[in-house]
Amino acid sequence: xxxxxxxxxxxxxxxxxxxxxxxxxxxxxxxxxxxxxxxxxxxxxxxxxxxxxxxxxxxxxxxxxxxxxxxxxxxxxxxxxxxxxxxxxxxxxxxxxxx
Numbered sequence: 258x259x260x261x262x263x264x265x266x267x268x269x270x271x272x273x274x275x276x277x278x279x280x281x282x283x284x285x286x287x288x289x290x291x292x293x294x295x296x297x298x299x300x301x302x303x304x305x306x307x308x309x310x311x312x313x314x315x316x317x318x319x320x321x322x323x324x325x326x327x328x329x330x331x332x333x334x335x336x337x338x339x340x341x342x343x344x345x346x347x348x349x350x351x352x353x354x355x356x
Contacts (some may be wrong), residue, residue, distance in 0.1 A: 262274065
């Protein structure tokens with residue numbers, strides 16, 4: 258039996274898939290079938306999805322996030338710019354009341 262995704266591409270354990278409605282991506286770790294259809298277990302959510310709602314995609318390598326360091330002067334400069342941009346006086350010109 259050939260198992261396929263929403264576009265007709267073959268699916269198997271180890272396939273990298275996308276569930277488009279939520280953007281969930283993961284690897285198929287198990288495939289089973291019952292009287293309702295064929296289901297694939299996706300490792301990222303540990304949930305079963307009907308294979309016809311999944312799309313096979315190329316595996317994307319997650320980018321490692323590096324650490325960024327700032328000097329005290331850089332931080333103070335950003336804080337000063339934020340203070341300068343903030344309003345110095347409260348104003349009620351846009352205040353509306355119901356009635």
